[in-house]
Amino acid sequence: MFEYSDHENSPWITMDLEGWAPLTEKRPTMQCRKKSILFHQDDEADAVFIVKSGRLRITSYQEDGAEKQLYIAETGSMVGESSCLNDTRHQFSAVAIVDSVLWRVPVGELLACMQRDWQLNRRVISLLCRKKDVFFRQILDLSFKQATHRIASQLLNLCHQYGKEHEKGVCISIHFTQQDIAGIVNASRVTVGNVFNMFMDQGLLVREGKYFIVTDLDGMEQFCKG
Numbered sequence: 001m002f003e004y005s006d007h008e009n010s011p012w013i014t015m016d017l018e019g020w021a022p023l024t025e026k027r028p029t030m031q032c033r034k035k036s037i038l039f040h041q042d043d044e045a046d047a048v049f050i051v052k053s054g055r056l057r058i059t060s061y062q063e064d065g066a067e068k069q070l071y072i073a074e075t076g077s078m079v080g081e082s083s084c085l086n087d088t089r090h091q092f093s094a095v096a097i098v099d100s101v102l103w104r105v106p107v108g109e110l111l112a113c114m115q116r117d118w119q120l121n122r123r124v125i126s127l128l129c130r131k132k133d134v135f136f137r138q139i140l141d142l143s144f145k146q147a148t149h150r151i152a153s154q155l156l157n158l159c160h161q162y163g164k165e166h167e168k169g170v171c172i173s174i175h176f177t178q179q180d181i182a183g184i185v186n187a188s189r190v191t192v193g194n195v196f197n198m199f200m201d202q203g204l205l206v207r208e209g210k211y212f213i214v215t216d217l218d219g220m221e222q223f224c225k226g
Contacts, residue, residue: 054100069183
C-alpha cells in the first residue's frame with residue numbers, strides 16, 4: 001500500500017486495542033451518538049476515554065469563537081489523558097464525528113493501573129509523545145507552509161490511513177468534509193474548496209459520490225513538499 005514518509009505526523013491517530021486490555025478488560029462500553037460531546041473545554045478532567053470504534057474530533061476554542069482542530073481520535077486512541085495526568089481542566093473539547101463505542105476509565109483507576117503496569121505506563125507516554133509530534137508538526141506547517149501544501153499533506157495522510165486501491169488511483173475510504181480539513185490546517189472552508197478544485201483541474205484529485213480519489217500520489221507529494 002501507499003507509503004507516505006511523513007505519515008507519523010498525521011493528526012488521525014489510531015492504536016491497537018490490545019495494549020489497553022489492563023484498562024478495558026471486563027469494563028462495559030458506552031454508546032456515543034454522532035455529534036455527542038464527551039467533554040467541553042474547561043470541564044473537570046475526571047476520566048479518560050478509549051475509542052473502541054468510531055471517531056472523535058479534538059478541538060480547541062478561543063473566546064472569539066475561533067477553533068482549531070488538534071487531532072482526530074480513531075480506534076484505539078485515548079483522549080483526555082494529558083489533563084488527567086496533570087490534574088488540570090480539559091484544554092480542549094471532544095466530540096463524536098460518527099456513532100462511536102467508547103470505554104470510560106476514571107482517572108483514579110488509570111493512575112492505579114499505570115503504577116503497577118510498566119507496559120501500560122509506557123503506552124500512555126508513547127501516546128503523549130505521538131500527540132506532541134503532531135502538534136509540533138502543525139506548528140511548523142503553520143509557520144512555514146502555505147495552505148495548499150498543508151491541504152496536500154492531509155490528503156496524503158488520509159491516503160496512507162484509509163486508502164484503497166482504485167482503478168483511478170487511491171480512494172480515501174472514509175467520508176470527510178472540506179470543513180474537517182479546514183479545521184486541521186487552520187484555513188477557511190472556502191480556501192480548502194478552492195485548493196480541492198485546483199487539484200481536480202490539475203488531475204491530482206477526483207470525486208466519486210462522497211469519496212475522493214487521489215489520482216497522482218507523486219504529484220500530490222510534490223505539492224506537500226512545496
